[in-house]
Amino acid sequence: MVSDDSIIKRLHSRDETALQDIRRLYGGICYQMAFRILENHEDAEECVNDMLLGVWDSIPPHLPMSLQAYLITLVRRSAINKAKHEHRQKRGTAVCALPLDELAEIIPSGEQLESVVEQRELVQVLMAFLDMLKPQARHIFMQRYFMSESFQTIAEKNHISENAVKMSLSRTRGQLREHLRKEGLL
């Protein structure tokens, strides 16, 4: 069985078979992540290819702690960027796959964060917020807004009802809103 370490080693030695193994082992998960966001087969495939290119370019020198987490982050970033681009071009309804309407409860419409510093600050605030949450609430929050899972999937994975998922998310969004207010971001 191919281990993550051997893949990373081969990436370091610029062995392209590592990319084949990544596609074989993690291509499905990454595709599903991209498809949940974009709801388009071609776009999702394109995101997976972008992810592979991103891995090839970044490793080395980067040495991820978890290859799976790293790949998911890359493909998600690619999918969201593509969704934003599609939205700007007003092509398709890709942006609707993202739970933006739910997050709009927390953040009333405002200006997009432009500076890196503001973005970094938001990341730090989010990290502190996530650390405050109980494990299950945090997990449900991340499954919904990071992994873009559906309510049904989240309910099945957590062995709870869909209503319980929605209630948990609603409570967490309220807590996030308060937290952002406290931190002065709202």
Place this chain on the structure above:
Amino acid sequence: MKPMDLLEALGELPEEYIVRELDYEPPRKHTAFLVSKPFLAGASTAACLLLIVGLGVGVWSRQQKIETRPPQETQTTTVTQTETRTETTAQVTTESQTTGKQTEESTKKPETTTIFALNSDQSQQPTSAAALLTTAFQTETAASAAPQTDATEVGTRQTTPLATSAHTAPPQTSMTARIQGRITTVTEQSTRNTPTNPPTTTVIVTTTQPRTDPTETNQPTVPPLTDPTQSSQTEPTETFCTDDMTDPTESGISNPSEPTSPTNPDTKKDVFSGFHVSLDGSTGQTLRITPEPEDDDPEDFSLQYGIDGVDFMYVRTNDYYQPSRSFCILSEDGSREIRFGQELRKSFYYDYVPDKDEQIFAWGDCPGFVYESSTGWCSCIWDDGNYIMTAGCYKEDIPLLKRFHAIED
């Protein structure tokens, strides 16, 4: 800020936040005792009903026993005596109520029909007792002198305990004694016959005995549902730390006057030249230590590296923790600066534990803490208010250690 900013910010979270969610195991219900709430409610109700019924039957049977029990010795001692006699000739012995002597009496099978009209109603005892006495006296005078037990049919009737009547009886005379004896006989008869009742009582008692909680025998034991939050989830905690270590997350921004541990003379010389890493006890290569350009406090420092294979270092404040400091990655001119925070330290412990095969290190940034494992060690010590960290490993072929091999001056 827009909702999309939030989504994008989630994508910029440190890797360990994603790993934590990927590794999260939702709590599962106990499959061995998967019972629905209605079933549990019904089972509880049935158990309560059974308990109530059992108690009620027990009380009833106890009452039955009391009712059928022969009169007390102090009340009518003759009764107890005759209880053991079954079909013998009645022998009336005199009894003194005041002395409490028991009369012995044997009875024989009743030969005549009922003499006494026994009243089963205990409340009417005095009346019936008087009637009994009267009737018995009359019969006695008519019959032979030999006392006989005439109450053949009496046993079939429900008798009234004569204890009460004996109490209310006038002072005894010989005649009275005889009558009492007869009455006693009657009582015995009834007593003898009343054993027909106990069987039913016994049966009932048997079913309720032992008086245990029916729920114990009839219902499966349902363990309390565990709190889902107390799950099998292994959260990164600071359990690896020694007890005397101050938990910076609890103290928040800790007291700047926190005492420092003694200086380690061996590493003091390396404080100003860089971060010292020793591998297997031998001196490793040092890194540059650069004051952070953003901080005015010169004692804050960060580690920069431009080393192939090494992807993180850490920064610490001089003499106090800043738990609000968080982990972020910046890229500058090919080198990377990574700042550690408590959050990363926790997750680092979680990820790099000795029980895992490939990751044996545990980082720490608290004074005097030494964490040892079978395959590696690390320590953090104070020196002039600065954290110093040394890391070592007994094995040379672990991935983490290989990162340090690539350290440049």
